[in-house]
Amino acid sequence: MAYERRHDGRAADEPRKITAKAGVIKKADGSGYFKIGDTAAYAAVYGPQECHPAWMRNPKRGILRCTYSMMPFSGDGERVRPGPSRRSKEISMVTEKALLPVLDLDDYPNAVVDVFIELPETDAGSRCAGICAAAIALADAGITMKDVVPAVSVGQVEGTLVVDLDGEEEHMDENAAADIPVACIPSTGEITLLQMDGVMEPEKLLRALDMVRPALDRIAEAQRNAIKERYAHSAGGGAA
Amino acid sequence: MELQVKDRDVVVPGQVVATGMEYLPSTGTYRLGDDIRANRLGLMKIEGKVLKTIPLAGVYLPQKNDVVIGKVIDILMSGWRLALNSPYSAVLQVKDATFDFIAKGADLTKYFDLEDHVVAKVIQVTSQNLVDVTCKGPGLKKLTGGRIIKVCPHKVPRIIGTKGSMVGMIKKATGCKIIIGQNGVIWMEGAPDKEYVAVETIRLIEELAHTTGLTERVKQHLVERTGVDAASLEHVEQEEEFGGSPDDRPRRYPREEGRPERGPPRGSSNDRRRRPYPARPRRGEQ
Numbered sequence: 001m002a003y004e005r006r007h008d009g010r011a012a013d014e015p016r017k018i019t020a021k022a023g024v025i026k027k028a029d030g031s032g033y034f035k036i037g038d039t040a041a042y043a044a045v046y047g048p049q050e051c052h053p054a055w056m057r058n059p060k061r062g063i064l065r066c067t068y069s070m071m072p073f074s075g076d077g078e079r080v081r082p083g084p085s086r087r088s089k090e091i092s093m094v095t096e097k098a099l100l101p102v103l104d105l106d107d108y109p110n111a112v113v114d115v116f117i118e119l120p121e122t123d124a125g126s127r128c129a130g131i132c133a134a135a136i137a138l139a140d141a142g143i144t145m146k147d148v149v150p151a152v153s154v155g156q157v158e159g160t161l162v163v164d165l166d167g168e169e170e171h172m173d174e175n176a177a178a179d180i181p182v183a184c185i186p187s188t189g190e191i192t193l194l195q196m197d198g199v200m201e202p203e204k205l206l207r208a209l210d211m212v213r214p215a216l217d218r219i220a221e222a223q224r225n226a227i228k229e230r231y232a233h234s235a236g237g238g239a240a
Numbered sequence: 241m242e243l244q245v246k247d248r249d250v251v252v253p254g255q256v257v258a259t260g261m262e263y264l265p266s267t268g269t270y271r272l273g274d275d276i277r278a279n280r281l282g283l284m285k286i287e288g289k290v291l292k293t294i295p296l297a298g299v300y301l302p303q304k305n306d307v308v309i310g311k312v313i314d315i316l317m318s319g320w321r322l323a324l325n326s327p328y329s330a331v332l333q334v335k336d337a338t339f340d341f342i343a344k345g346a347d348l349t350k351y352f353d354l355e356d357h358v359v360a361k362v363i364q365v366t367s368q369n370l371v372d373v374t375c376k377g378p379g380l381k382k383l384t385g386g387r388i389i390k391v392c393p394h395k396v397p398r399i400i401g402t403k404g405s406m407v408g409m410i411k412k413a414t415g416c417k418i419i420i421g422q423n424g425v426i427w428m429e430g431a432p433d434k435e436y437v438a439v440e441t442i443r444l445i446e447e448l449a450h451t452t453g454l455t456e457r458v459k460q461h462l463v464e465r466t467g468v469d470a471a472s473l474e475h476v477e478q479e480e481e482f483g484g485s486p487d488d489r490p491r492r493y494p495r496e497e498g499r500p501e502r503g504p505p506r507g508s509s510n511d512r513r514r515r516p517y518p519a520r521p522r523r524g525e526q
Contacts, residue, residue: 030297048299048327059368062327102253104279107301109368111327139253142298142394144280146270147254187254187272220254227252227281231296231450 003158007168015152015164015215020132020226022140030141032226034133036152036219037166038123043133044116045141048105051112062108066095066115068130074122076167091127098131098151098183098193104144113143123167125153128181131193132219139227148227150219151183151193154212156200161208163215180205182212186220189213247286250296250450251278257291268293283450296450300326300393300423302371306362309383309421310373312352320352322360322373325390325423330371332360337375357383357427359419379419386417386429389439393424395449399442406445406458408476413462414438437465 006012016037025031028044035041051057056065068091070080084092095117105113115137117130128151135149155162155178157169170179178198184191191209200208245257257269258276265271269291270279278284282293302308302324310322310330319333334342337351352358359380360373375381391399400407400420411418416430416438428438444461448454463470 029299050327050329108327139281140297142281142295144268145253146272146277146279148252187275187277224252224255228250231250 003160003162006157006162008166010162010164012161013163013211013214015218016166018219018222020136020222021229022136022227023230028137028141030137030139030143032133032136032140032223034129034136034223036125036129036132036164038121039125039129040119040121041126041129041133042118042120043130043137044118045134045137045143046114046116047141048108048111048113048143051110056112057110059109060106062105062111062113064096064100064103064105064113064115066092066099066117066134068092068095068117068119068127070119070122070126074119076123091130094193094195095127095131095134099134099138099149101190101192102135102145102147102149102185103138104146107144113138113141124165124170124179125181127193128152128183131183132223136223136226139223140230147185147187148220148223149183149192150186150216150223151181152212152215152219153179153181154208154215155179155198156204156208161204161211163212180208182209182216184213184216186217243286245284247284248450248452249284250281251284251293252281253277253279257284262289264290266290266292268295295394297392298394300324302326302328302330302362302365302369302423304362304365306422307380308360308362308373308423309388309419309425309427310358310360310423311388311425312354312356312358315348315354320348320358322358324371325393325421325425328369328371330360330362330373332358332373332375336363336373339376352382357388357425359383359421359427383419383427386427387435387439389426389428389442391424391426391442391446392449393422395446396420396422396424398449398454399426399445401455403477405475405477406455409455409459409462409473410438410441412473412476413466413468414441434466437462440465 019035021033023031024033025044028046030045032043048062068088072079072082074080115134117134119126131149131151138145152164155165157177165179170177178200180196181193183193243258251257255278256275257278259274263276265276268280268282269276276291278293280295281297282295285292285294308324310324312320313323314321319331322330322332324330360375361377361380363374364372407418414430414434414437416428416434419427428435441461459473
């Protein structure tokens with residue numbers, strides 16, 4: 001039985017509804033919010049700032065330090081234990097690696113850019129939402145970066161390729177579903193995050209990577225608009 | 241050969257600002273293939289064929305000759321460490337701190353104590369962003385009283401305005417003394433209610449820094465909040481680059497450089513002023 005109609009009526013290559021905002025956390029140097037379907041992520045950027053612990057410092061360039069964290073009530077009912085876990089450490093690391101290729105931290109030797117990602121609500125695709133929010137936050141913080149980084153998942157459900165799996169699709173039996181989070185640099189097309197959960201044929205993987213491009217472009221556009229909108233409301237001498 | 245944006249447009253990382261080889265990338269933009277793209281959040285600035293962006297956000301990076309306001313965060317063997325509202329802190333050496341003689345092993349907290357705020361000038365920045373500052377110079381001093389606020393360092397030029405016109409207006413309308421550090425730290429002192437108006441006005445400028453017609457908007461705000469005459473706020477320009485008030489007038493210092501580092505100890509600080517007339521002959525001499 002093929003998965004012909006998605007349970008929420010989306011087309012196979014259609015991502016969930018996207019909401020993106022910049023400047024949502026006042027005290028942070030930069031912040032972003034990214035919601036895709038029922039997965040929401042806040043990201044706050046602090047810095048570049050003095051790096052502690054000092055052994056982490058790199059005298060050649062600044063470093064990026066990401067912290068991914070799901071809120072206790074953000075999952076599907078079971079309480080998520082706060083604090084670092086095997087899973088959140090891994091996701092923090094891949095987030096860092098997904099974002100670092102666009103950043104230029106050469107002007108900040110020995111300093112650190114801290115990115116904190118918090119997810120108040122998750123329904124699959126949380127690392128992608130986290131990367132999207134973090135890219136908005138980094139741009140909002142005024143850090144030199146050659147592009148934004150959109151991220152979304154692609155995968156297959158019962159043999160059918162679909163973009164942006166939600167919880168219901170992703171949590172199927174491993175043999176029925178495969179899930180591939182992808183992040184890219186839109187201007188060059190380079191892929192900065194590629195992981196896979198489940199099983200998929202090599203030819204299908206290549207098709208999946210082609211299929212996800214339009215969704216990534218759409219997300220990049222949403223990210224750029226979010227940053228611009230922060231400055232749109234007060235243009236033309238309007239009230240503060 | 242097409243420009244994709246207008247002057248003063250807000251651009252975001254990765255946005256194509258021009259296509260073709262007609263234009264040249266500069267700070268805040270880069271070339272990728274045939275396109276020129278922005279590589280940071282900023283306001284577009286088109287200078288003939290050169291495309292730049294003016295940053296709208298970001299931290300302060302110390303630069304030589306900047307006048308900054310720092311906070312003493314540590315006391316070193318022969319100097320002080322100042323936090324500059326930046327990823328990098330500065331060192332104020334004893335020799336750059338004052339014209340007074342400071343003996344070896346003296347208690348440095350007598351000059352600048354922890355938590356004190358100091359107006360200082362950056363004299364050296366290394367490739368690793370190690371910073372040296374000095375307190376010797378007109379208007380450079382320890383700050384007492386008043387209040388400190390922090391703003392985005394990239395908005396400091398708007399807050400100061402052309403030749404200090406913007407801060408001049410705030411000073412005139414509120415009667416506050418205001419000193420603005422290039423690092424986005426602002427010190428002000430005045431009547432509490434007026435200080436409040438000044439803070440509010442600075443926040444307004446920060447919020448609207450990327451818009452045009454800001455001077456008029458701020459003038460209107462000041463007139464509303466303080467009731468001063470709008471005409472009196474015309475052409476309020478200042479000579480000093482950073483907001484020194486009249487009683488911060490530069491004093492004549494004996495010598496800027498070439499001063500022996502360890503001169504003879506002097507008594508009170510008043511003695512260091514040179515007498516304008518020759519010393520009176522002592523009794524018994526002639």
